[in-house]
Amino acid sequence: MGISERKEREKLQMRQLVLAAATEMFIQEGYDRTSIRNIAEKIEYSPATIYLYFKDKTEILEAIMEQGFGMLNQEFSKVIHLSDPMERLKGLADCYLHFAHDFPEYYDLMFIMKTPVENVVEEDDWDCGHQAYMTLFQTVQACQETGKLKVQDPHAASLMLWSILHGMVSLHIRKRLIFFPEAQLDAIIHHCASEMVRLVSA
Amino acid sequence: MGISERKEREKLQMRQLVLAAATEMFIQEGYDRTSIRNIAEKIEYSPATIYLYFKDKTEILEAIMEQGFGMLNQEFSKVIHLSDPMERLKGLADCYLHFAHDFPEYYDLMFIMKTPVENVVEEDDWDCGHQAYMTLFQTVQACQETGKLKVQDPHAASLMLWSILHGMVSLHIRKRLIFFPEAQLDAIIHHCASEMVRLVSA
DNA sequence: CTTGTTTAATAAACACTGTTCAGTAATTTT
DNA sequence: AAAATTACTGAACAGTGTTTATTAAACAAG
Numbered sequence: 001m002g003i004s005e006r007k008e009r010e011k012l013q014m015r016q017l018v019l020a021a022a023t024e025m026f027i028q029e030g031y032d033r034t035s036i037r038n039i040a041e042k043i044e045y046s047p048a049t050i051y052l053y054f055k056d057k058t059e060i061l062e063a064i065m066e067q068g069f070g071m072l073n074q075e076f077s078k079v080i081h082l083s084d085p086m087e088r089l090k091g092l093a094d095c096y097l098h099f100a101h102d103f104p105e106y107y108d109l110m111f112i113m114k115t116p117v118e119n120v121v122e123e124d125d126w127d128c129g130h131q132a133y134m135t136l137f138q139t140v141q142a143c144q145e146t147g148k149l150k151v152q153d154p155h156a157a158s159l160m161l162w163s164i165l166h167g168m169v170s171l172h173i174r175k176r177l178i179f180f181p182e183a184q185l186d187a188i189i190h191h192c193a194s195e196m197v198r199l200v201s202a
Numbered sequence: 203m204g205i206s207e208r209k210e211r212e213k214l215q216m217r218q219l220v221l222a223a224a225t226e227m228f229i230q231e232g233y234d235r236t237s238i239r240n241i242a243e244k245i246e247y248s249p250a251t252i253y254l255y256f257k258d259k260t261e262i263l264e265a266i267m268e269q270g271f272g273m274l275n276q277e278f279s280k281v282i283h284l285s286d287p288m289e290r291l292k293g294l295a296d297c298y299l300h301f302a303h304d305f306p307e308y309y310d311l312m313f314i315m316k317t318p319v320e321n322v323v324e325e326d327d328w329d330c331g332h333q334a335y336m337t338l339f340q341t342v343q344a345c346q347e348t349g350k351l352k353v354q355d356p357h358a359a360s361l362m363l364w365s366i367l368h369g370m371v372s373l374h375i376r377k378r379l380i381f382f383p384e385a386q387l388d389a390i391i392h393h394c395a396s397e398m399v400r401l402v403s404a
Numbered sequence: 405c406t407t408g409t410t411t412a413a414t415a416a417a418c419a420c421t422g423t424t425c426a427g428t429a430a431t432t433t434t
Numbered sequence: 435a436a437a438a439t440t441a442c443t444g445a446a447c448a449g450t451g452t453t454t455a456t457t458a459a460a461c462a463a464g
Contacts, residue, residue: 007411032316035449035450035451036450036451036452037449037450037451045413045414046413046414046415047414047451047452048413048414048415048416048452048453048454049412049413049414051451051452051453052412052413056451056452057451057452111373111376111378112314112372112376113376114234114376115376115377126380129378130381133381150401151397151401153393155382155390156390156393156394156397159370159379159382159390159391159394160366160394160397160398162369162373163365163366163367163369163370163373163394164362164365164366164369165365165369166365166369166372166373167364167365167366167367167368167369167370167372168361168365168369170314170368170369170372171313171364171365171368174313174314174315174316174317175317176313176331177361178328179332179335180357180361188357188358188361189361191355191358192358192361192362192365195353195358195362196362199352199353199401199402200401209440216441237420237421237422238421238422238423239420239421239422247442247443248442248443248444249422249423249443250423250424250425250442250443250444251441251442251443253422253423253424254441254442258422258423259422259423405464406463406464407462407463407464408461408462408463408464409460409461409462409463410459410460410461410462411458411459411460411461412457412458412459412460413456413457413458413459414454414455414456414457414458415454415455415456415457416453416454416455416456417452417453417454417455418451418452418453418454419450419451419452420449420450420451420452421448421449421450421451422447422448422449422450423446423447423448423449424445424446424447425443425444425445425446425447426443426444426445426446427442427443427444427445428441428442428443428444429440429441429442429443430439430440430441430442431438431439431440431441432437432438432439432440433436433437433438433439434435434436434437434438
């Protein structure tokens with residue numbers, strides 16, 4: 001009986017419809033300013049219908065976060081082929097800044113916003129995020145094996161690099177860098193990133 | 203006529219009453235989960251009364267942010283007497299981490315949360331924040347004058363230091379460091395901070 | 405083709421939220 | 435004592451996320 005299979009297809013399609021609308025609105029208007037009713041109106045369904053496909057608003061957000069990590073990992077894949085570990089590291093940093101610049105709302109949801117469920121984020125749900133981190137970590141390790149790194153602990157070195165990038169990006173997105181000239185901010189941020197890579201390398 | 207002066211005193215006292223209640227609740231429960239009605243109930247007034255002393259919820263938040271920056275600047279004042287610029291810089295970093303660790307909710311409001319008014323934060327409102335930044339910047343400049351810094355531009359060096367601290371702290375607060383062992387996280391963060399200071403110094 | 409059953413969708417309600425405003429009660433001024 | 439100012443509040447408005455009883459449609463079995 002192909003009926004149940006068609007139904008499953010339709011169910012997935014409907015979920016996708018909700019997700020597409022939600023993504024567009026979250027990215028354009030932000031998570032807080034997008035209501036379930038707005039999403040429902042956009043896809044011409046009742047608000048209650050959305051709850052047949054997502055348990056609550058945070059489950060929609062989680063799905064979009066996964067999309068975002070997929071996009072980031074794809075960005076990363078553009079430079080992981082670089083054979084020189086230091087070049088690769090520099091490339092990853094550039095990708096990260098690029099992603100944050102092009103998709104600030106995705107970045108917000110993925111790295112700045114309050115975690116959906118307050119208490120726990122299970123590591124399983126974060127395997128996309130984990131994958132992104134492992135890409136960084138392995139590159140740092142590779143750099144270290146060539147003896148070109150000034151920081152011993154690879155976890156510490158990874159955290160330092162990630163943190164400086166995230167620090168600059170999130171302060172920028174959340175408008176805490178108003179002391180710096182807006183016009184040159186992107187240049188300054190890129191400069192700092194490359195300086196950082198220079199500093200950690202011997 | 204002492205009456206108008208008494209009234210002014212009472213008005214200020216009332217504002218303080220609202221602020222004290224709001225602070226406690228924002229810090230304990232978070233900004234989003236604290237409603238105007240909750241605050242009103244706590245001080246045993248009608249919700250509408252609060253709007254006689256604060257234009258809206260974000261104005262309360264702004265007042266609390268100022269408090270927070272006052273506290274941070276006070277922390278800073280404990281180490282600005284250190285004569286060696288590099289020691290001073292290290293001290294500032296420790297103060298920053300300390301503050302974030304002791305008052306994560308204040309930190310959240312000050313550095314992570316969406317800016318109250320979406321469009322602009324006037325630089326005037328931020329002079330407490332500006333002061334905190336200037337403390338860092340001047341210390342970096344002093345380090346540079348002794349020729350002990352590896353980064354030319356003092357603005358870039360300041361941004362790098364601030365960003366790495368904010369990056370680690372905000373990722374931690376927003377639970378994005380679940381790959382790292384929870385028990386050792388504070389130690390790792392402090393380690394990274396001192397490593398960073400070591401790296402930027404010649 | 406007509407039952408009975410499962411499924412999908414929704415209208416309406418619940419308990420909230422920030423905010424405004426007309427109206428009341430108390431205080432101060434004349 | 436009357437008038438004017440001030441402080442305060444109840445009730446409402448327009449919105450939020452979410453749940454539930456009910457309806458309409460699609461399917462399965464006789």
